[in-house]
Amino acid sequence: MQHQKTVDNNNLSELNNILTVNLVVGNVIFAFHEEVIKILLVKRKGTSKWMLPWAFVLLEEGADETAYKLVKEKTNLDEFHISQFHLFGKYDRFDYEKHCKLLSLMGYDPKGSHSFLRYTAFMGYYVFVRYDDVAINKETEIEEIEWFDIHNVPDLYFEHNEVIEKSFLSIKQRIGYLPLAFALLPEKFTMPEMRIIYEKFLGYELDRRNFQRKILSTGLITKLEEKKKKGAHKSPYLYSFNTERYMKALENDEQLMAWTFQ
Amino acid sequence: MQHQKTVDNNNLSELNNILTVNLVVGNVIFAFHEEVIKILLVKRKGTSKWMLPWAFVLLEEGADETAYKLVKEKTNLDEFHISQFHLFGKYDRFDYEKHCKLLSLMGYDPKGSHSFLRYTAFMGYYVFVRYDDVAINKETEIEEIEWFDIHNVPDLYFEHNEVIEKSFLSIKQRIGYLPLAFALLPEKFTMPEMRIIYEKFLGYELDRRNFQRKILSTGLITKLEEKKKKGAHKSPYLYSFNTERYMKALENDEQLMAWTFQ
DNA sequence: ACAAAAGTGTTAGGCTTACACCCATGT
DNA sequence: ACATGGGTGTAAGCCTAACACTTTTGT
Structure with missing residues (x-):
């Protein structure tokens, strides 16, 4: 081991040589609205760019926990499942000078804690929420918050664009094995709605008839009597899903399905 | 945001209120030898328990990078692929008093940096290496290092037992989609050897004939002319695998297969 | 009436599973 | 000679992909 330095309790600059990187968590919060996958972004008043909701993981x-609180704070929701997907953090990726103003606005003193904020590791989480359940105040005193179409995300702070891309890729890879899409849909949803979510993440279209067979074969969802009127065509049936079994599957990473989709 | 504290450059105790957790990386290094899955553990001289190789991620x-260096340091290997699998870290999980001596022995000054070492997040990586390629010095001046059977791991420092269990579970889930097992085998290997690896991670036996068909269908491995003598029975053929395609698949998380195995 | 999109059903073919049988090797 | 374990082959059947046809709805 090469880190043999000891710490002088009264000399911060000495600490630079032994201190470890800071840990930041950030959330890619996904929703689904009008056939489009959305992501929740925030923008501090007085700053120039949008970013993912993020926070330093504090000592206590x-x-x-930090990631959960962050989602709760932004969405006003209680029940959701956060998923780790990747730890980011290259040396020198955190350009201090550039982000000095932002950090200051977020309550982190860039002068005093200069050395602590320069290099960080970023733990990425993704979350699926129901669009209609989320009540955001589009503008508070300190920040703006807004849904963005996944394919219309502006240039963000830090490496957040990369983070979003990676989260999308992770989901694409997991969506065939875990019943992720359910969490994006309202309590009652139609088969076409669900299929579109899969299509958006996978990046190609699916045969609606075969898709339906696959989904139903999990036994996770129940066909309802009701239908949903929605345009100049036959109304699709509504379905609901068994939340208990779904949550258990998420917790246990149970193997409910293993689909490659064409 | 609630962290509005500023930092007094000359007062460490003040920092406790703004400082974030430390980040530690640790490796579960897997190997395969004599039909058994092995894990590499280390033990500092003067301490009582074994543990996974781990290190604080330093500022620079x-x-x-830290995780890679750690594996390289312990195994003397250059070429391997490390995989993130989970970030651990509950509040209060890092019992300072208990580990004071260990930290001191590892070159971290527990007196001076008390507050920095109390709470940490632990990023878990797993790595697959070839047993025969690893040259470990079983005992150096500062530590012992040893292979342990996966099902015979002693009580370890910190939450390392939990980390190993979780890594095993992650691999079990990924082994059907990624060609992980190859990295555990020597350049030339037999089909039964490879099958046993799958069986160990999955926890149940597989039909040797169907297994072979599946593996061969990936096009990743080539049958050689040679055979391997090994007991009172017909000698199995040797196979080699296409490293280029394998590495590319790992990098891109390419979908080479999607198996559930019975 | 017609277009759009959903519901339902069918069929061919590929892949998986579950075997049977034969072959090499060491004791 | 025999037990052990590997090599090869095959048939049944399930699952999937591809596609046809009917039904509902708004304009």
Whole structure:
């Protein structure tokens, strides 16, 4: 081991040589609205760019806890499942000079804690929420918050564009094995709605008839009597899903399906 | 945001209120030898328990980099692929008093940096290496290092037992989609050897004939002319695998297969 | 009436599973 | 000679992909 330095309790600059990187968590919060996958972004008043909701993991917290609180704070929701997907953090990726103003606005003193904020590791989480359940105040005193179409995300702070791309890729890879899409849909949803979510993440179209067979074969969802009127065509049936079994599957990473989709 | 504290450059105790958790990376290094899955553990001289190789991520490093260096240091290997699998870290999980001596022995000054070492987040990586390629010095001046059977791991420092379990579970889930097992095998290997690896991770036996068909269908491995003598029975053929395609698949998380195995 | 999109059903073919049988090797 | 375990082959059947046809709805 090469880190043999000791710490002088009264000399911060000495600490630079032994201190470890800071840990930041950030959330890619996904929703689905009008056939489009949306992501929730925030923008501090007085700054120039949008970014993902993020926060330093403080001493008294765990990373999962910080990430959970962050989602709760932004969406006003209680029940959701956050998923780790990747730890980011290259040396020198955190350009201090550039982000000095932002950090200051977020309550982190860039002068005093210069060395602590320069290099960080970023733990990425993704979350699926129901668009209609989320009540955001589009503008508060300190920040703006807004849904963005996944394919219309502006240039963001830090490496957040990369983070979003990676989250999308992770989901694409997991969506065939975990019943992720359910969390994006309202309590009652139609088969076409669900299929579109899969299509958006996968990046190609699916045969609606075969898709339906696959989904139903999991036993996770129940066909309802009701239909949903929506345009100049036959109304699709509504379905609901078994939340208990779904949550259990998420917790246990149970193997409910293993689909490659064409 | 609630962290509005500023930092007094000359007062460490003040920092406790703004400082974030430390980031530690650790590796579950897997190997395969005599039909058994092995894990590499280390033990500092003067301490009582074994543990996974781990290190604080220092300011000048990225997490992946630290994890890579750690594996290289322990195994003397250059070429391997490390995979993130989970970020651990509950509040209060890092019992300072208990580990004071260990930290001191590892070159981290527990007196001076008390507050920095109390709470940490632990990023878990797993790595697959070839047993025969690893040259470990079983005992150096500062530590012992040893292979342990996966099902015979002693009580370890910190939450390392939990980390190993979780890594095993992650692999079990990914082994059907990624050609992981190859990295555990020597350049030339037999089909039964490879099958046993799958069986160990999955926890149940597989039909040897169907297994062979599946593996061959990926086009990743080539049958050689040679055979391997090994007991009172017909000698199995040797196979080699296409490293280029394998590495590319790992990098891109390419979908080479999607198996559920019975 | 017609276009759009959903519901339902069918069929061919590929892949998986579950075997049977034969072959090499060491004791 | 025999037990052990590997090599090769095959048939049944399930699952999937591809596609046809009917039904509902708004304009």
